[in-house]
Amino acid sequence: MISTLCQKLRILKRASDSMEVVFGIDVKKDNTAKHSYVLVSKMNLPHNGIVHRGRGFSKTGLLMNLLGVIFMKGNCTTEEDILDFLGKMNIYAGKRHFIFGEPKKLITQDLVQMKYLEYQQVPGNDPACYELLWGPRAHAEASKMRVLEFLARINHLDPSAFHFGYEEALKDEEERAQASGCPSVPPAVPSTPSEAEANSAL
Structure with a gap:
């Protein structure tokens, strides 16, 4: 009986981890019902992250990954x-993905139009080179710490393992707290893996 329960919990954990990485969805226990769980999106994307209303899958998980890469590359990346x-x-430009569709269009057009990403040409480059930054909606609906925690969780690390990113995320949390007039509470810092592990995760 106990072993069967443990096995079910392990299956649920693996499924919830996969849903977090792919779809950006947390599986949380519903305290109002016994043995019941609810799905909670990590961001408030319209239509639960489905870019084209009525079809396709949520893009929230991919967006969280993209925001994480941009943040860890110095808030701007090529x-x-x-x-x-x-x-x-295993997602390639020009090759349609069964969950994310055509990735280049999703990133450089759809998410840009929704203002989650900014896509701009780097001046002085021939041939033309483009870079990506967080868009205004990403700044409004996510935080650097929230994205860092997402990266840390899917890579089985503590957020503070991303040393420089963690310091910037803490500063961002303090600035957000001051802007909102609420006192900031720094997250607990448990023992951490090496920064080399954190860097290799990206």
């Missing part, structure tokens, strides 16, 4: 770096 990162996830 289109080439983003495409290289996607290649590690």
Whole structure:
């Protein structure tokens, strides 16, 4: 009986981890009902992250990954770096993905139009080179700490393992708290893996 319960919990954990990485959805226990869980999106994307209303899958997980890469690259990264990162996830420009569709269009058009990303040409480059930054809606609906915690969780690390990113995220949390007039409470810092592990996760 106990072993069966443990096995079910392990399956639920693996499923919830996969849903977090792919769809940006947390599986949380519903305190109002016994043995019941609810799905909570990590961001407030319209239509639960479905870019084209009525069809497709949520893009929230991919967006959280993209925001994480941009943040860890110094808040701005090249289109080439983003495409290289996607290649590690077996997602390729020009090749339709069964969940995310055509990734380059999603990133450089759809998410830009929704103001989650900014896509701009880098001046003085021939041939033309483009870079990506957080858009205004990403700044409004996510925080650097929230994105860092997402990256840390999917890579089985503590956020403070991303040393420089963690310091910037803490500063961002303090600035947000001051702007809102609420006192900031720094997150607890448990023992951390090495920064080399954190860097290799990206």
